[in-house]
Amino acid sequence: MTTLAPPAVSGTPGAPTSTTMAQALNAALRDCLREDPDVHILGEDVGTLGGVFRITDGLADEFGALRCLDTPLAEAGILGTAVGMAMYGLRPVVEMQFDAFAYPAFEQLVSHVARMRNRTAGKMPLPITIRIPYGGGIGAVEHHSDSSEAYYAHTPGLHVVTPGTVADAYGLLRRAVASDDPVVFMEPKRLYWSKADWSVAEPVPALGSASVVRTGTDATLLTYGPSLPGCLEAAEVARAAGWDLSVVDLRSIVPFDDETVCAAVRATGRAVVVHESSGFGGVGAEIAARVTERCFHHLSSPVLRVTGLDTPYPPPLLERHYLPTVERILDAVARLQWEQ
Structure with missing residues (x-):
């Protein structure tokens, strides 16, 4: 490349x-x-x-x-x-x-x-x-x-x-x-x-570089594109429950920034992957596998996923039930606490 x-x-x-x-x-x-x-x-x-x-x-x-x-x-x-x-x-x-x-x-x-x-x-x-x-x-x-x-x-x-x-x-x-x-x-x-x-004077990221947009100590949310705002909102809501969440924006799916992602996961010992697309065979499955292979001895819980449903995209009035929500993200974070 x-x-x-x-x-x-x-x-x-x-x-x-x-x-x-x-x-x-x-x-x-x-x-x-x-x-x-x-x-x-x-x-x-x-x-x-x-x-x-x-x-x-x-x-x-x-x-x-x-x-x-x-x-x-x-x-x-x-x-x-x-x-x-x-x-x-x-x-x-x-x-x-x-x-x-x-x-x-x-x-x-x-x-x-x-x-x-x-x-x-x-x-x-x-x-x-x-x-x-x-x-x-x-x-x-x-x-x-x-x-x-x-x-x-x-x-x-x-x-x-x-x-x-x-x-x-x-x-x-x-x-x-x-x-x-x-x-x-x-x-x-x-x-x-x-x-x-x-401003156009801001630094230009390299292709293949993820960004840690929020640091925390309890779990790491791994996401990209349209799911980033929802993860940041979930991290803020989680404060009320006493959870301190990191959020990593992948930015690049290929090439994949294993170094940044794995460092963020090792720091918390728990991870949730969030994306809109269907779960089965999705990008989140590859991310979960890569993190598990590279961070196994640092993980306190299995890597979980919050994704779109394994169905064709629904009509407009039903899409709120299909897309990942703050509630679904926080539910996955709660599951991390006892899936050990």
Whole structure:
């Protein structure tokens, strides 16, 4: 995998201002387009409309329709075009409008994007960033709320990254576009409108680096993307019950930061993995296995998981019963106290 220096920031550093995740992603794409003429954005409605979630808003006006390109509604064709662009030396950034819309392009992703560098003995990298808005919590209908990260994480040759904060949305997207390896960049839809004080001068995290966002002594919550706010809320509520919880934001599923994760788990001796996607065969199962293998003699309890249900994503009025909640997280923490 490619090791990169922090990308430059073309924006003007200044005092932190209130910024949404959507605005931070837009700023990252704008800076990438300004700095590198090989960067091109393509996808459905990314040009004139600025994307369904307005992540590419204004980019076609500033850089032209050939740098921010509207495509037909054909995901396999979009990603196949990106493969050809990358083979000719460009850095395409693909938007797959909604999570489940990416499935028609899965064959291109698995058979070509993930394998080309290995197939050519390293002579032909494919520096493609595939942006996928994913996850629930916005009251959307079927095919608009899937959490499909396990499919991509199981495919050797792909980075899989998902930000949980405004700062990481900017920094990780900059890293993804600069990488010579293909990156599946999972954007939590429910966090697009979350706000934080942020400046482009903030440090840019490396791909494959987790972040300990809260330290505690009793148990460690391991999470990523859309589940991060719920874990932080659970940690605050847990104080009333006398529990002091750590929270680790993975940020990168592949590569996985074993060092940071295991250090946080060893410090508390207990761990709960939290994510929206279904539990069976999910990313949480891999995390639980890795932690158990590396931290077995430090664990006071089995590693537990709080996940979405093993069912198709439900209609909007039922999604609150499907998604991990603060109550379900705290129930798992309570179970840690006696499952020894």
